[in-house]
Amino acid sequence: MERPIRVLVAKPGLDGHDRGAKVIARALRDAGMEVIYTGLQQTPQMIVEAALQEDVDCIGLSILSGAHMTLLPKITTMLRENDGADILVVAGGIISDEDAAILRNDHGIAGIFGPGSSTHAIIDFIREHVERSSVEG
Amino acid sequence: MELVAKARAGNRRALARLITLVEAGDAQAQTALAALYPYTGHAHIVGVTGAPGTGKSTLVTQMALHWRSLGRTVAVLAVDPTSPFSGGAILGDRIRMQALGGDSGCYIRSMASRGSLGGLSRATGDAVKALDAAGFDIVIVETVGAGQAEVEIAREAHTVVVVEVPGMGDDIQAIKAGILEIADVFVVNKADREGVERTVRQLQMMLHLGSGEHRDGWEPPIVQTVSNTGKNIAEAAAAVERHLAHLKSNNLLELRERERIEREWKVIMRETLLRQLLQRLEPHVHEQLLKQMSERQLDPYAAANQAIESVLEFPQSATPSGQS
Numbered sequence: 001m002e003r004p005i006r007v008l009v010a011k012p013g014l015d016g017h018d019r020g021a022k023v024i025a026r027a028l029r030d031a032g033m034e035v036i037y038t039g040l041q042q043t044p045q046m047i048v049e050a051a052l053q054e055d056v057d058c059i060g061l062s063i064l065s066g067a068h069m070t071l072l073p074k075i076t077t078m079l080r081e082n083d084g085a086d087i088l089v090v091a092g093g094i095i096s097d098e099d100a101a102i103l104r105n106d107h108g109i110a111g112i113f114g115p116g117s118s119t120h121a122i123i124d125f126i127r128e129h130v131e132r133s134s135v136e137g
Numbered sequence: 138m139e140l141v142a143k144a145r146a147g148n149r150r151a152l153a154r155l156i157t158l159v160e161a162g163d164a165q166a167q168t169a170l171a172a173l174y175p176y177t178g179h180a181h182i183v184g185v186t187g188a189p190g191t192g193k194s195t196l197v198t199q200m201a202l203h204w205r206s207l208g209r210t211v212a213v214l215a216v217d218p219t220s221p222f223s224g225g226a227i228l229g230d231r232i233r234m235q236a237l238g239g240d241s242g243c244y245i246r247s248m249a250s251r252g253s254l255g256g257l258s259r260a261t262g263d264a265v266k267a268l269d270a271a272g273f274d275i276v277i278v279e280t281v282g283a284g285q286a287e288v289e290i291a292r293e294a295h296t297v298v299v300v301e302v303p304g305m306g307d308d309i310q311a312i313k314a315g316i317l318e319i320a321d322v323f324v325v326n327k328a329d330r331e332g333v334e335r336t337v338r339q340l341q342m343m344l345h346l347g348s349g350e351h352r353d354g355w356e357p358p359i360v361q362t363v364s365n366t367g368k369n370i371a372e373a374a375a376a377v378e379r380h381l382a383h384l385k386s387n388n389l390l391e392l393r394e395r396e397r398i399e400r401e402w403k404v405i406m407r408e409t410l411l412r413q414l415l416q417r418l419e420p421h422v423h424e425q426l427l428k429q430m431s432e433r434q435l436d437p438y439a440a441a442n443q444a445i446e447s448v449l450e451f452p453q454s455a456t457p458s459g460q461s
Contacts, residue, residue, distance in 0.1 A: 003160070003161050004225065004226075004249070006157075025227055029225035029226060029227050030220070030222075030225060032223045034219075034225060034228060035225065035226065036228045036247050037229045037232065038231050038232060038235075039229075045238075045239060046235065046239070050231060052149060053149060053153055053244055053245055053246060054246060055153035082150070083150050084150070
């Protein structure tokens with residue numbers, strides 16, 4: 001029996017726009033995933049704690065505030081420190097190509113989706129990249 | 138199993154994986170359950186149910202904070218519905234539980250109902266066992282926003298809290314069978330709203346319409362709360378604890394546990410038997426019986442008997458005669 005992919009959708013930082021995050025959450029649900037939605041203004045600590053408690057396969061971060069170069073690396077660092085390095089992290093929002101390259105290459109953000117990305121592309125990316133490792137051990 | 142030892146030592150990642158494992162319900166899950174079962178039976182399992190929008194998640198958060206302030210550890214299992222079409226789910230109870238974050242004495246887990254009816258998921262009971270074995274003093278199970286018949290929680294919890302709000306339903310709703318009957322504690326939440334006296338009066342009336350005897354000799358108290366402000370949360374939590382004390386002092390806890398275990402055992406036997414039976418049923422017999430039923434040549438009861446007889450070699454008299 002294949003268990004559904006579990007995804008945490010969270011909004012780090014202080015901007016108050018969560019329409020994008022909700023659209024993504026809904027699209028992932030319709031693709032058969034279990035989406036844990038935590039709402040606005042999450043600190044990196046809150047996001048990492050929720051991801052570990054919920055044993056998610058993937059974290060989807062929506063960030064529009066411009067603080068992505070501070071907040072996103074903090075999240076992946078905390079994940080590594082807490083035995084959560086196997087969790088796939090993707091981000092969406094207003095992120096320049098230069099920043100995206102740095103986040104991808106140096107900070108473990110596997111996928112970055114700018115405005116206009118199709119939900120299909122995001123769903124396919126998650127399906128392709130989550131580690132469906134055995135949970136034993 | 139190493140995961141169980143780690144989870145019991147307080148490793149939250151191990152506990153999280155353990156729950157994923159038991160939720161999957163496969164052979165690995167059985168190994169895990171076997172390993173953790175000896176450590177279960179210590180937590181107070183509290184069910185919280187009620188219609189959508191009555192404030193269950195906020196009430197759960199406030200009660201958990203209250204118990205944490207008394208030094209007790211609390212786990213929350215929050216069940217939300219799975220989409221019947223895609224199999225996906227949006228689990229949003231954590232949004233209202235943020236006050237519980239950053240506390241190692243508290244653990245929250247969201248669960249999708251994965252096709253089960255009754256307000257819980259098939260694996261809820263097993264996830265409760267994992268949390269119980271991990272050593273939490275109190276395990277709160279918040280059901281899917283329930284209607285009138287989502288009474289499964291009464292079979293899993295020691296104490297059931299039914300949450301109502303002013304202005305829902307009339308007095309006929311209050312005497313129907315179902316969700317109101319399973320309450321050990323009534324919470325009338327949002328009690329700063331108009332109509333709260335009427336709701337409380339209807340509940341009181343319902344409680345006193347019966348024969349005068351309450352189940353287990355316990356009259357469910359009615360507590361008026363305002364979860365948003367924390368008003369009367371301590372009273373609601375105290376009522377939940379009083380109920381457990383009542384069960385304990387009258388040896389009812391032991392009895393309830395015994396009944397719960399027997400029911401669980403029978404459900405597992407039924408599922409296992411059905412699976413094995415379907416595995417052994419010859420495909421052509423399967424097809425033929427289905428066809429005969431569709432053409433109304435055979436009724437489902439007779440077809441069930443034929444299927445069982447074709448697989449099992451037991452005498453007619455040994456086929457089940459009564460429902461459990």
